[in-house]
Amino acid sequence: MKKFNLLLIFIVLLSFGSCRSDSETPAEVTIDNTVKTGKLSGKVISQNGSKPIGGASVFTFDEKYKIYYTTSDADGNFTLEAPVGDRTIHIQTGDGSNFRTEISTSVKHNETANLNANQTKLNQVAKIAYVKGSYDKIEDIIQNLGYTATEITNADLANITTIAQYDIIFLNCGSRNYSLNQSLYPAIDANLATFVANGGSIYASDWDVSYLVGGTDNTNNCMLPGGFVPDSKLCSTNTGSSGIVPATVSNAGLSTALGFNTLNIDFDLGSWQKIVNYDPAYWEVLVKETSSNNALMIRTNHFTTSGTPNTPIGNAPNTTFTTVCITLPGNIQISISVPTAAVPYLVALGATVGPCSGSTNSGYIYYTSFHNHATGNIGNAGVILQYVILNL
Template structure:
């Protein structure tokens, strides 16, 4: 009987040990397959291929909606590492709603696939307009990049149906006339435009579109405008001359340009100087000591403004979202609407990662591409503004 018990115990121990085997060939063991990686490289260029574009976001996703991304350097060059296989590579500036390009690429394991310059040119999605000015013409820089825009008049700004056709409007210095009784229509329409996602660029004297006044603002708290007086005051008391060694305080702008200081030439008198601004509302992008020379916001919203489709938004099948890569800072980008459910399930949210979700951008610079053409590196800053509105 003792021998029989010993035999049974031995069998039980053997069976128990076999079920918990550490043999690597055991069929119950779960292993994580290795992700094979490759790279894709290229250079981001303007539509006409004339300019390299720094600071562009280049990204793709795997089948789990995990993002792989890189940024182009000041020469427009990038190298993106991602899993092997077929991918759609997205190239975007700003939040991707106005300028973006898609490229289909077969990424090969342990190889770098170069992209031809012909497929990495940044496409214009936005409908853009400008109001012609006296002292500068931002439109010449836009067309110099190979993009298109439509000239509209100051009176066109009084018609909301006209304003709403565009995603971006450039307000040139010297484009606003002396104060008239109908100016409030312009202010109201621009407020509605930005509140619904439209973006504005105003230079120098064109600050009066934002803060009120006539052809410019010669004091704080001028009548009109749509930006509250507590948010911004800019006065036309700047003198002619060169501001040396102005600093680029915005890290994204500095990275895109490849430099963080420049000289800005103000060749006329009565340039606008920013007298005061709300630091919680505006981001300073260029400054000289404590004086702001270029500011940006995406925090404007008028709760009383009607909801109005702006530009391509009514027919566009793309949406702007805040993507949250695991362990990284959230990134604002624009994706095809069909991909939104997967992103939402991944934890992404609709709208930009910062600022007001429905607001467009407002850029304001005290400098511009004035008539003498002596603008130097500030021309590169204006290019950045155009592509990041």
């Protein structure tokens, strides 16, 4: 009987051990049952090592899937408290679906380990495309960060098979007039709707609001034919005048990531698209005019439409990561991407599948009324646009 009892105890202990995550070791505890922790410090930088990245999520889990989380400051620096043992450290921007890095490291009790720059580079996992414009070159900013983007054309936008290869599409100001055959516009509009509804993300600047709400080169009136964003959600008219516009960063997360909340934006052309009307329940304002509170930069992930086909976009068919929403202490919600195998355990702890806000399937749409390459000198607006690239 004693041998049987010893065997039973051994089996029970073995079963407890089998429930641990393969990538994490059990957190040690002190005499008073508090978890032993150490710290990891580092600097999040772009893939080529040239730019610090603020506002990045840095986190890990213990074997019970409790999250340990922090963010990088405006200079990219972070310090993460984590349970002792072998850990996988995640570095992400946005919700982690397009830019993320995983680091395997060991955490020691009451010690601070410094992660080196080769470990903390933010990797591109998204496939990025851009359409050439008359005034902007967002591709230069992408490349200056060490990331890659493929040039496509308006004819490519009219082919859903082509654009479905990508996760992000950048539309440079003036690119819509590169389509000499305006009969392509209906197909382009329909394809962009399918792209975003299935999780692809878009950035458009200035005149290229016409891709969103209709028009050709630009928009002079509300409710023009074409586009794919409902007319009730956005109206922009080509009525802005040249000059310096004092602006305020109205999004707290963006302000923290940038390290500033005011800037001067140089509108260097004689006319630019002013946002004259938008649905505040649909769009989030990131940057606005200081004097008038008029929106200058907006984003949404609330796009929904009926009748669009379910189309796999970019890396989505092959990814082993899933976006979830986790609530931190203080009722702070974060959207992150985690290994799909971890999702059931996180859901059991209260996480939900999908982003914390917006439509579960929708990608992001970012729109700026200002340029991303104004005469090659855009000042602090360039840092804002780096944030846009990394958070799509």
